[in-house]
Amino acid sequence: MAVGAAVAAVxxxxxxxxxxxxxxxxxxxxxxxxVPNAPGGGYDITARTAAKAMExxxxxxxxxVFNLPGAGGTVGLGRTVAEKGNGKLVMSMGLGVVGSxxxxxxxxxxxxxxxxxxxxxEPDIVVVGKxxxxxxxxxxxxAWKADPGGVPVGGGxxxxxxxxxxxxxxxxxxxxxxxxxxxxxxxxGGELLASVLGGKVAFGVSGIGEYRDQIQAGTLRVLxxxxxxRIPGVExxxxxxxxxxxxxxxxxxxxxxxxxxxVDRERLVDLFTTLHSTKQWKEALERNGWTxxxxxxxxxxxFLEDENTRVATVLKDLGLA
Amino acid sequence: MFQQLMDGFxxxxxxxxxxxxxxxxxxxxxxGVLPGIGPAMAVALLLPxxxxxxxxxxxxxxxxxxxxxxxxxxxxxxxLNTPGESAAVVAAIDGNPMARKGRGSQALAAAAIGHFIGGxxxxxxLVLLAPTVAKYAVDIGAPDFFAIMVLAFIAVTSVxxxxxxxxxxxxxxxxxxxxxxxxxxTGQQRLTFGSLHLADGIDVVIxxxxxxxxxxxxxxxxxxxxxxxxxxxxxxxxxxxxxxKRAWKPWLRGPFIGFPFGAIPAGGAEIPTFLSYVAEKRxxxxxxxxxxxxxxxxxxxxxxxxxxxAAGTLVSMLTLGxxxxxxxxxxxxxxxxxxxxxxxxxxxxxxxxVWGLIASLFIGLTLLLxxxxxxxxxxxxxxxxxxxxxxxxxxxxASVGAYAVNADVFDLLVMFVIGVLGFVMRxxxxxxxxxxxxxxxxxxxxQQMRRALQLSDGDLVxxxxxxxAVVVYVIIAVxxxxxxxxKLVRPDKPASPDREKIDV
Amino acid sequence: MTTTxxxxxxxxxxxxxxxxxxxxxxxxxxxxxxxxxxAQRGPVGPKAVPILVGSLLLLVAVLLARDVLRGGRGEAEGxxxxxxxxxxxFRTVLLLCGAFxxxxxxxxxxxxxISGAVLFWGAAYALGSRHFVRDPLIxxxxxxxxxxxxxxxLGVPLPGGPLMGVL
Numbered sequence: 001m002a003v004g005a006a007v008a009a010v011x012x013x014x015x016x017x018x019x020x021x022x023x024x025x026x027x028x029x030x031x032x033x034x035v036p037n038a039p040g041g042g043y044d045i046t047a048r049t050a051a052k053a054m055e056x057x058x059x060x061x062x063x064x065v066f067n068l069p070g071a072g073g074t075v076g077l078g079r080t081v082a083e084k085g086n087g088k089l090v091m092s093m094g095l096g097v098v099g100s101x102x103x104x105x106x107x108x109x110x111x112x113x114x115x116x117x118x119x120x121x122e123p124d125i126v127v128v129g130k131x132x133x134x135x136x137x138x139x140x141x142x143a144w145k146a147d148p149g150g151v152p153v154g155g156g157x158x159x160x161x162x163x164x165x166x167x168x169x170x171x172x173x174x175x176x177x178x179x180x181x182x183x184x185x186x187x188x189g190g191e192l193l194a195s196v197l198g199g200k201v202a203f204g205v206s207g208i209g210e211y212r213d214q215i216q217a218g219t220l221r222v223l224x225x226x227x228x229x230r231i232p233g234v235e236x237x238x239x240x241x242x243x244x245x246x247x248x249x250x251x252x253x254x255x256x257x258x259x260x261x262x263v264d265r266e267r268l269v270d271l272f273t274t275l276h277s278t279k280q281w282k283e284a285l286e287r288n289g290w291t292x293x294x295x296x297x298x299x300x301x302x303f304l305e306d307e308n309t310r311v312a313t314v315l316k317d318l319g320l321a
Numbered sequence: 322m323f324q325q326l327m328d329g330f331x332x333x334x335x336x337x338x339x340x341x342x343x344x345x346x347x348x349x350x351x352x353g354v355l356p357g358i359g360p361a362m363a364v365a366l367l368l369p370x371x372x373x374x375x376x377x378x379x380x381x382x383x384x385x386x387x388x389x390x391x392x393x394x395x396x397x398x399x400x401l402n403t404p405g406e407s408a409a410v411v412a413a414i415d416g417n418p419m420a421r422k423g424r425g426s427q428a429l430a431a432a433a434i435g436h437f438i439g440g441x442x443x444x445x446x447l448v449l450l451a452p453t454v455a456k457y458a459v460d461i462g463a464p465d466f467f468a469i470m471v472l473a474f475i476a477v478t479s480v481x482x483x484x485x486x487x488x489x490x491x492x493x494x495x496x497x498x499x500x501x502x503x504x505x506x507t508g509q510q511r512l513t514f515g516s517l518h519l520a521d522g523i524d525v526v527i528x529x530x531x532x533x534x535x536x537x538x539x540x541x542x543x544x545x546x547x548x549x550x551x552x553x554x555x556x557x558x559x560x561x562x563x564x565x566k567r568a569w570k571p572w573l574r575g576p577f578i579g580f581p582f583g584a585i586p587a588g589g590a591e592i593p594t595f596l597s598y599v600a601e602k603r604x605x606x607x608x609x610x611x612x613x614x615x616x617x618x619x620x621x622x623x624x625x626x627x628x629x630x631a632a633g634t635l636v637s638m639l640t641l642g643x644x645x646x647x648x649x650x651x652x653x654x655x656x657x658x659x660x661x662x663x664x665x666x667x668x669x670x671x672x673x674x675v676w677g678l679i680a681s682l683f684i685g686l687t688l689l690l691x692x693x694x695x696x697x698x699x700x701x702x703x704x705x706x707x708x709x710x711x712x713x714x715x716x717x718x719a720s721v722g723a724y725a726v727n728a729d730v731f732d733l734l735v736m737f738v739i740g741v742l743g744f745v746m747r748x749x750x751x752x753x754x755x756x757x758x759x760x761x762x763x764x765x766x767x768q769q770m771r772r773a774l775q776l777s778d779g780d781l782v783x784x785x786x787x788x789x790a791v792v793v794y795v796i797i798a799v800x801x802x803x804x805x806x807x808k809l810v811r812p813d814k815p816a817s818p819d820r821e822k823i824d825v
Numbered sequence: 826m827t828t829t830x831x832x833x834x835x836x837x838x839x840x841x842x843x844x845x846x847x848x849x850x851x852x853x854x855x856x857x858x859x860x861x862x863x864a865q866r867g868p869v870g871p872k873a874v875p876i877l878v879g880s881l882l883l884l885v886a887v888l889l890a891r892d893v894l895r896g897g898r899g900e901a902e903g904x905x906x907x908x909x910x911x912x913x914x915f916r917t918v919l920l921l922c923g924a925f926x927x928x929x930x931x932x933x934x935x936x937x938x939i940s941g942a943v944l945f946w947g948a949a950y951a952l953g954s955r956h957f958v959r960d961p962l963i964x965x966x967x968x969x970x971x972x973x974x975x976x977x978x979l980g981v982p983l984p985g986g987p988l989m990g991v992l
Contacts, residue, residue: 038647039365045654066982069727071503071520078517103508104520149778159508184775185505187587190644190653194586197641198459200776210642210653213664287658320508358979366980421905486892487899490845490885496878497848504871509859511875512852535925537904542917542952546908708906710963713948716921720928720944721971724937725981733929737922744918749841750899767874779868 029061031271034091036076038069046119046252047092049288050272053280059271072100072158074108081108083257087264090116094252098304098311099160103320111308114260115301117272118253120285121293122207123227124166125236129199130219137223137242140203141174148180154201156189159320160311162250163189166205166226168314169246170239178317196220207250208234209289227291251293253300269297326448329676333684338381338677341374342685345382346692349389354397356530356722359406360390361647364655376659377674381681383655384635387648388440388682391628392689395432399620400425400703401715403534405722407761408590408627410529411598414754415612415619417533422615425701430560431568431617432624433693435575439625440686442576443583443632447639448679451668454584454633455640461585463773464784468793470766473592475797476599477762480613482752491751494742495759498523505764506771518731523739525591527723528760531736532753534719536743538712543744545708559698567608568621571601575625583633586645590630591761594623613754632682639663639675838899842890849882920951936986941968 033051035044044067051063068076073093080091093110101109126137134140144151148171155163164185168178186192189206196204197219208231214220215234222236226248230238239246256268275281276294285292295303332338352363364383374382394409399416412432419428446454481488501512502522513519560568575597582593601622602612612619637643642664644650656663661671668675704711723732746753770784777783785791833839856875901909924947931940945964954960975981 039362039651044365045658064982065980066728068729069521070729071517074520075517075727075729104503104517105510105515106517152776152778158503158505182775182778184772187505188644188650190642190650191586193641193643194459194637195462198462200462209657210644210662213642213662213666217665219665287660289657289660352979355974355979358975358981362981363979483900484892484897486885486888486897489881490841490889493845493878493882493885494848497852497882500852500875500878504859507871509871511859511871512855538948539918539921540902541904541906542921543913543915544907544909544911545914545917545952546906546911707954709949709952709954712952713924713945713954713964714967716925716948717941717945717967717971720925721941721975721983724932725975725983728982728984730929730932733925733932737925737929740925741922745841745844747902748899748913749838750901751841763874763878771869774869781868 030088031060031063032089033063033065034076034080034089035065035067036069036073036091036093036097037067039067041069042096043073043092043094043252045288046094049284050092050119050254050275050281053278053284054271054275056280057275057278059274059278071104071106072160073097074100074104074106077101077106077110077113078108080255080257081112084259085261086257087260087268090254090256090268092252093255095162095165095250095307095311096157096160098307099162099165099315102312102315103158103160109308110255110304112258113255114258114265115297115304116254116256116265116268117276117297118251118293118295118300118303119272119276120290121227121249121251122209122291123225123231123249124163124205125208125211125222125231125234126170126203126205126224126226126239127196127211127215127220127222128203129197130221131199132203132221134203134223135221137237137239137244140223141244143202144171145174145176148176149182151202152182152184152200154184154186154192154195154204154206156186156192156206158185159183159318160315161185163192163206165311165314166246166248168318169248169310170205170244172314172317173239173244173246178314179319212289249291249293253295253304255304265297272296322448325672325676326680328673329678329680330683332377332673332677333381333680338378338681339684341378341382342385342681343688345385346389346392346685346688347385348382349386349391350393350689350692351389352386353390353393353395353405353409356397356403356405356718356725358722358725359394359647360387361651363390364648364651376656376661377677379655379659380652380674380678381685383652384678384682385685385688387631387652388436388628388685389689390648391440391631392433392436392693395436395620395624395627396429396700397718399428399432400700401534401718402537403715403719403722404526404529407525407529408594408630410525410591410757410761411594411623412620412627413529413533414598415614415616418613418615419617419620420701420704424615424617425704426698427560427564427617428615428620429697429700430694431564431621433690433697434560434568435572435621435624436628436693437686437690438572439576439579439628440632440689441683442573442625443580443629444635444679444682444686446576446580446629447632447636447682451636451640454581454636458584458586458637458643459641461789462787463769463776464787465789465793466587466769467766467773467784468790468797469592470762470769472793472797473596473758473762474766475800476596477755477758479599479602480752480754480758482750482755484750487749487751488755491746491753492755492759494746494751495528495756496763497759498528498739498756499760499763502764505768506775516731518729522764523735523760524726525757525760527726527732527736528739529757530719530722531739532743532746532756534715535736535740536747536753538716539740539744540747541708541712543748564617568617570604571597571618571622572625574600574604575622575627576629579626579629580633583630583645584636585633586637586643587765588630588633589646590627592765593626593630595758595761597622597626628686635682639667640665642667836893838893839890841899842886842893845882845886845889849879849886852879852882917951917953921948924948924951932984934986937983938965938969938972939986941971 033047054060157163189210228247394405395412398404398409398412402417404410416428579593582588601618638649723736928940928944942964
């Protein structure tokens with residue numbers, strides 16, 4: 001504690017509390033970014049990276065990122081929706097929150113918020129260990145169709161999350177009843193990785209993030225990627241090319257509270273549009289291996305509606321919504 | 322390999338890297354001492370700051386924070402009965418009674434040396450065994466885990482206290498608390514009463530702090546000893562010969578429990594520290610009655626286990642890219658920020674970084690020991706402050722810790738309710754420890770059992786279809802029937818009536 | 826009348842049994858409410874473990890009540906600072922609870938630096954400290970220092986309240 005206090009004394013000297021955040025001539029000076037999951041999680045890294053890039057590119061004087069985790073992001077969503085009209089707060093979010101709204105029976109919906117921008121995408125991969133009997137997606141799908149219970153699929157998210165939705169959509173596309181899918185949730189892509197490597201699950205569906213090195217080392221075999229296009233550096237067809245008509249990507253974006261003044265909304269959309277063109281952001285995308293998927297304001301709004309419908313349909317089929 | 326390690330030391334011993342290691346361990350210790358902020362959060366918060374640094378330096382610092390947090394975390398456990406993170410919960414059981422008896426600096430020293438030895442042995446195993454361990458780690462699946470959980474539940478019986486029925490009641494209270502939240506397998510709400518705040522369940526650290534610190538404060542308030550208001554004696558600052566004699570074996574045993582658990586997915590530090598505690602209690606012939614009242618073995622073993630588990634965590638993170646704890650997950654994200662992907666190719670591709678990191682672990686551990694041993698008597702003096710301030714401070718830091726995690730008043734109320742429960746449990750002789758173990762074991766056991774059954778598509782064989790699980794069940798059977806067999810062999814000797822007596 | 830009272834007072838531990846029964850019933854009712862009309866694999870669904878725990882709670886409640894009626898008593902926990910010979914002092918306990926809850930109630934309104942100080946001072950007062958200058962000073966110092974370390978140094982926001990707005 002003594003150490004902490006001593007360091008505090010040094011760091012406190014510069015005035016860290018910026019006044020108000022009153023804007024002059026259209027530019028925001030301060031912005032608060034709510035992260036609905038814990039530090040180190042996906043939305044957190046996106047938010048902190050974006051905040052840092054904004055500050056470095058002088059788009060903002062001060063961006064304060066804070067975490068309000070809980071219930072798959074719906075606690076933070078509830079807070080955002082409650083901050084009606086606040087044009088100086090945004091929330092970092094993604095596909096996972098869309099599903100959580102249903103599984104947690106959250107009273108507030110993402111459709112209540114003001115969409116600002118979709119930022120990035122991360123495709124899922126369909127992956128097996130190197131000793132797996134399935135050499136391509138066809139073999140996997142025919143085994144899956146023959147005995148869905150005996151072909152357990154692992155994912156890195158709880159029911160309603162991206163890794164759960166992807167195999168359900170795949171099942172529907174190949175004519176399997178989603179209810180028959182034997183989906184086993186793991187605590188993140190890392191824990192799932194062990195089960196795929198150890199052959200505990202027949203196949204895994206997860207973001208490519210933690211898997212790149214294993215793929216290159218040849219200990220994992222990617223049977224397909226779920227996105228519309230192939231992933232550079234990964235020798236695998238898209239689902240559509242492999243005969244399963246599904247296009248699916250996990251994505252992350254930014255929303256603001258409901259009913260904010262039009263001026264504020266435009267200012268926020270402009271802010272993220274400008275961020276998208278900065279070299280700091282481009283560097284950040286590359287550093288993190290994120291796919292750029294920028295879509296501003298209304299474009300993001302209609303995308304969000306579509307995704308919401310898609311998720312709701314799948315979860316209703318499963319009896320989870 | 323030796324040559325590479327030496328090169329690693331050359332990397333780690335440059336002035337800049339040495340400074341980063343020192344900064345890391347200082348920050349880590351400070352953060353470990355602060356309530357509510359674990360090493361995972363600390364590393365996550367520092368991530369954006371380290372963009373500018375070159376990766377080796379940044380990771381040397383992160384590793385320092387990780388190990389430093391372990392050292393610091395047990396400090397508040399021992400002194401204030403307020404564990405700052407889940408790995409330090411077990412340290413409170415015997416560490417705090419020791420501190421209350423004026424043996425605080427011995428408890429802190431035993432913890433510090435335990436961490437050092439655990440860390441050194443763990444890191445050495447990391448150097449020697451990383452590829453082998455990594456290969457076996459992925460073979461450990463849900464049925465194996467569930468078997469270990471069953472073993473852990475059997476082990477709980479030795480901490481139930483003087484009255485079995487009250488111990489079981491406490492365990493069930495813990496299991497009930499553990500049920501709260503969304504069911505991980507199907508996303509169904511259980512005991513959340515529609516509240517989103519309860520959907521993620523109740524954090525074990527909040528439960529532990531509430532039962533230990535808040536419950537204790539309320540209980541003391543009801544029966545405050547007003548006659549003797551003397552300060553807690555500080556006692557001798559160093560470990561005596563008798564202490565060393567009792568502690569060295571637990572120090573050496575702990576790492577062998579902690580390291581494998583750290584390396585396997587979802588292993589973590591809570592279960593191995595608890596198993597180490599029970600093992601030390603079982604193995605201690607002379608001092609078994611002291612457990613729960615300030616047995617040094619109960620601090621030395623679990624703390625060595627905790628640090629070795631941290632080293633184990635690094636094995637699967639570096640060689641498989643597999644994060645087995647929250648800190649590892651955050652560090653993995655950090656690696657990715659630098660465009661480095663941990664995995665089977667890491668040791669070849671980033672050889673100097675990895676070996677520099679490993680060498681810095683040895684250096685960091687030494688720095689931590691040098692920093693923490695002299696601090697132990699100083700920390701222990703903290704307990705000389707007057708009782709009202711001591712308990713006010715405990716409640717203050719417990720509240721800060723509970724609030725800082727989620728910035729939510731709701732957590733304070735949860736803590737209060739469980740704290741009142743802790744008060745009632747103390748009043749009626751329900752031991753607190755089984756409840757905390759219920760919170761830790763319950764959800765994990767349920768999840769692994771159901772996962773195992775799902776993998777086998779509902780076939781009960783799925784619980785016993787691995788050699789590892791079978792071996793564990795055989796051990797359990799032997800443990801359960803051993804007393805019976807002994808009785809059959811020597812039927813004339815009556816079973817000893819002394820049941821374990823511990824009050825936690 | 827008095828005999829009934831004394832009988833109950835002697836066996837107040839039956840209250841623990843009652844708490845366990847209530848817990849058990851809550852767990853069971855909640856478990857039976859979970860609808861299982863969704864994809865479920867394996868023989869063990871989300872209901873099974875709660876039903877097991879709930880039933881065991883009821884069983885243990887009965888066994889504990891039996892133990893109490895047969896004269897068994899839970900041994901109140903001792904400790905260095907605990908004087909079990911003194912009667913329970915519920916005024917101190919309530920004051921302490923008040924200090925804790927005051928912090929919870931005030932933190933959003935007046936900010937952490939003030940509510941935390943109230944907690945510390947209130948708790949110290951409840952436990953018998955009567956230094957009317959030193960206590961609040963320590964409380965305020967600790968609270969502000971903690972606020973600055975968390976909020977400004979570590980970037981973990983605590984509510985500053987109006988006071989920090991002025992400073």
